[in-house]
Amino acid sequence: MDLLERETVLQDLTGHLQDAVSGPGRLALVRGEAGIGKTAVVNRLTQLAGPQIRVLVGACDPLATPRPLGPLVDLAPRLGQAVRTALTGALSGACRPDEVFDCLLADLSSYPSLLVVEDVHWADEATMDLLRYLARRLPSVPVLLVVTYRDDEIGRTHDVTALLGTLAGYPWVYRHDLAPLSRRAVARLAAGHVVDAEHLYQVSAGNPFIVTEILAAPGESVPATVREAVAGRLAGLSAAAREVVDVLSVLGRRASLPLLAGMLPSCEEALDEAVAGGIVRTDGQTAEFRHELTRLAVLESVPAACRLRVHRQALAALRSGPVAADDLTLLADHAEGAGDAAAVLEFAPAAAARAAALGAHREAAAQYARALRYADHLPAARQSSLLEGHSQACLLSGRLDEGVASRRHAVTLRRALGDRLREGENLRWLSWWLWPDGRAVEARRTGLDAVRVLEELGPSPELARAYLNLCQLACYGHEAVTVTDAYAAKAIALGERFGDAGVVVQARFHAAAARMLTEDSGWTDCEQAVTLAMARDLPEDAALMALNMCWFTALKRDTAGTTVAVNRAEAYCLDRDLLSYLLCTRAWGSWGLLARGLWTEAADAAQNVLSHPGSPPVVRALALTVLALVRARRGKGQVWPLLKRAANLVDSDCLLDTGLGWEARVEAAWLAGDHERVRTQAQHGLDALAGRTHPWLSGPLACWIRRAGGTPPQVPAAGPCALELAGDWAGAAAEWDRLGCPYQAALVRLSGDAPALHEALAAFEALGARPAVARTRAVMRARGVRPVRRGPRAATRANPYGLTLREMDVLKLLHEGLSDAEIAARLYITPKTAGHHVGAVLAKLGVHSRQDAARKLHHSER
Structure with missing residues (x-):
C-alpha cells in the first residue's frame, strides 16, 4: 500500500541512499509531530533498499532512565564482532564509549549501509554523542544515516536542539519535514467509511495516526487509543502546565493569550512547558491545540465544576468590552457552557447568521441548533425565524432530515400566527427540499400549496420564487415544455419586477433545459445562464444550475459534457461549502464514469457518495443504481437487493424523474436472461412516463423491449435510440x-452482421462484461458466426513490457514524481x-518501487 503524500520525501531519501552508498555518506533528518508517519516512511525506505545494502535500525525509547546507546544495542546483532565486543565493554565500564564509536565507524566503512536511528528526542547522552561523532565523519563512509525526531517536543534547551546546532554547518545533512495530510488524502482514507471526510480532516488536522484511529473506531467521539496517547503526554506535565492545558481545552481550540493570562496570571512558564510537551502551540498572540481531537480528549477529563467556572469567566471577559464579529462563535460556546440561556439566545443566532453569510453552512446549522435548544419559551415568531435559519443551513450542509423537520415546524408556527406570507415561503422551501428527499409527489403538492397561499396575497418576491419552484419541478418531472414555460414566464415577470436576478436566470435556465431534454435545443441558453449566475455571484443559484448540467448531460449520455460539467460543479460547490449540491454532483459524476466504461472508477465514486452521512436519498439512490449496474455488467451477485434499496429510498415518481433507474432494472433483467421481465419492466416504465415527454427516458426502454424480442411501442426516442428503433x-x-x-455501442452491434458481432465481443471482453460476453457468444453460435480468439490489443503487444495505453500514461506520470492522488486527478480517475x-505497472516492469519504474522509463527512452 502506498503512503499517502509521502512520495516526494521517499524519492528524496532513496536518492540520498543511492548517492551515499557510492560515497560520500549523508545524514537525513526526518522530522514531524507525533503520529505524522515518520516510522512508516523509514520502514518503507528500508523495504526499498537494494539487497546490496545492509539495513541497520535502532530506536530510542521513552524511558525514565534512557538506555545507554540503546539504538546501537538494537542493531548490534547485524554489526561485526569488533563492534559487539567494544559495545559490551563500554556498557560494563571496561572501555570508553569513543572506542565503540571508532569500531562502529570502521564497520560502516566496510559495507554500504542504511543506518536508521528513530526518536532521538528520547535519546541518552551517549547516543547524542555517537550521532555527533558519526555526522562529522559521514563523508568518509558509504552510509545514509537517517535520524527521526518529533519537532513538536523539543524546546530551546533540548539535547536535540543542541545537536541540530552542531549539524547546521554540514553540507551533507538534509532535512525533511513531514506535513499533515491534505483534505484530498484524508478523503481518500475515509473512502468506504460512513464518515464526513471534511469533519474528519478538521478534527485530525491531517494527522495520519488520528485519522486512522477515528476510522477504526467510528462510534467513539474520541478513540481510546487517542485518549490514551494524550493521557500519556499529560502525565509528564507539571500541575501548573496541566492546569493551563485544562483551561485551554475549555476555552476552545484557539484562545487569546491575554484572555488566558487574565484567568491564570503568571502562566507563561507553564504554557511554555505545555508547548514543549507537544500538546499546544503558540504564535505569541494565541495558544491552540495541535488537533481538535486532542482538545476533546483533554476536555473529557476536566471536572464539570472546572468547566463551568472557566466558561463563566470566559463569557464575562469577552462581554466586558466591544464584541467583535469573530468572537460571536466563542461567546455562544461559552454561553452554553456557562448555562446562560439568555446569552445563548443573544449570541448563537448572531454567530449563525455570520457563518451563513460567510458560506460556512455547517457552522451556521450548529449555531442555530444551539439556539433552538433554548428557544422553547420564545415568542412563536422568533422561534420560526430560528427554525427557518436552521433549516436552510442544514439543507445546504447535507443534513436533509433535520432541515425538512425544521421547515415543517416553521410552517406550522407561521400558520398558527396567521403569517400567510411566511407560511407560503416556508411551504415553497419545504417543497424544494422534499424533492432531493425522494418525495417528488409531495414536493409538487406542497409547491402548489405555496403558490395558492402566496397568490392570495398578490405579487411578491416570495411568489416569484414559488413560481420558479414549480418551473423547476416541472422540468425535473419531464412535464410538457409548455408547462415549464408557463411557470418560467410568471417567475421571470415577477423576478424582473422585484429585482431578483436569481429567479430570472434560473427560470430561463430551466425553460431552456426542458427544451434541451425534449427537443435537443437550448444547450447554449443553459450554459449562458450558469455562466451569468457565477459571474453575478449567486452561489446557490449557480451551484444548482451547474449540478443540473451534470444531470442533464448524463441523461443525454454525453460523456464529454458530463465530465466537464462535473469538474466545474464540483469545484464551485467545494469553494462555497455547498455539501448537498456537491454530493449530488458526485453522484452524477459516477454515472458519467459508468457510461464511459470506467466501471471501477464509477463504483469507487458511487461508494464514496454512499459513505458520506450527508448524502440525500435521491443521491444515495443514484449511487446504489450505479453499483448495481457495475455488479450486473460484471456478472456479480447482489444486484437486485441494491436496486430494491435504491427504489425504497424514493417514491416512484422521483426514481423515474432522475432517469436511468427504470432502465437499470430492465438491463439487469436482460443480463440475467429474463426476457419476460425485461419486457414487463420496460413497459411499466413507459406507462409511468405517459403524459411526459422525454425521449432520452422512453427511447432506451423501447430499445430494451426490442432487444428482448418484443415489439416496441411508438414513443419519443432521441439520438442513437431512434436509429436503433428504426433498424x-x-x-x-x-x-x-x-x-x-x-458498452451501449456494443449492445447495439449485437443486432449487426458478423464483423459487428466480433467488434461487440471485443468491446465486452475489454470492459470485463462477462454476462454480455456470454450473450454475444450465444448470438454468434446461433447465427453461425465463429468467434475469433483475440489476444492483447495491438498497442499492448507493441509495448516491450506489455503495458496498456493507460498503464503507459500512469508510468509517464510516475516519472514526473506524482502521487496516486495526483495521477488520479490528472487522468480523471479515482485514487x-x-x-x-x-501496482500493475510495477509488476509488469518487474520492479519494486515507483522510482525504479520511473528510471526504467527514462532508460528506455534514451
Missing part, C-alpha cells in the same frame, strides 16, 4: 461511439484505481 444498428452504434459510450494501475 439502423450501424448508425446507432456510431452515434454511441461518438457519445463515448462503448484507488490509480493505485491499481501503479
